[in-house]
Amino acid sequence: MSQINDGRHAFDFFHGKWRTSNRKLADVTDPTCTEWVEFESEAQCMPILGGLGNVDTLSSASFEGATLRMFVPETQTWRIWWMSTRYPGVLDPPVEGRFDGNRGIFEGPDEFHGKPIIVRYEWDNLGDGKAQWAQRFSWDDGKTWDELNWIATHTRI
Numbered sequence: 768m769s770q771i772n773d774g775r776h777a778f779d780f781f782h783g784k785w786r787t788s789n790r791k792l793a794d795v796t797d798p799t800c801t802e803w804v805e806f807e808s809e810a811q812c813m814p815i816l817g818g819l820g821n822v823d824t825l826s827s828a829s830f831e832g833a834t835l836r837m838f839v840p841e842t843q844t845w846r847i848w849w850m851s852t853r854y855p856g857v858l859d860p861p862v863e864g865r866f867d868g869n870r871g872i873f874e875g876p877d878e879f880h881g882k883p884i885i886v887r888y889e890w891d892n893l894g895d896g897k898a899q900w901a902q903r904f905s906w907d908d909g910k911t912w913d914e915l916n917w918i919a920t921h922t923r924i
Contacts (some may be wrong), residue, residue: 775838777866778821780892784924785810791917796879796904810921847873847888861889885909896923
């Protein structure tokens with residue numbers, strides 16, 4: 768049986784357990800923040816709904832987070848939601864996008880302190896048990912993009 772190649776398998780590379788090195792701004796919601804923090808975490812990703820989605824958990828010493836990803840066959844795009852113990856009861860608005868080869872770009876509107884922003888997730892399947900996720904924001908409706916405010920380098924366990 769042949770595998771459908773419409774993008775629904777784009778995140779299959781991330782299924783499994785990962786050790787993650789994180790580097791992020793101390794306050795990603797503050798566009799003037801220049802203080803970086805680094806920490807280690809572990810992530811585990813598993814497929815759901817017959818491969819049309821996946822869930823991952825991220826555990827560090829200071830917080831836990833989880834991601835829900837769902838593939839939309841009609842548009843051949845992925846929607847990604849984030850949640851964490853830092854903001855209990857809050858499911859961030861989704862970002863949406865797709866992979867082009869081994870790189871995926873996912874964007875969506877959000878709001879920080881009453882100011883609208885656009886969030887961008889950048890996923891890279893680096894092969895050989897390595898992957899990278901990065902986040903950046905646009906504070907001017909996508910005209911410009913801040914430098915990375917969080918980058919996570921994953922190594923398969």
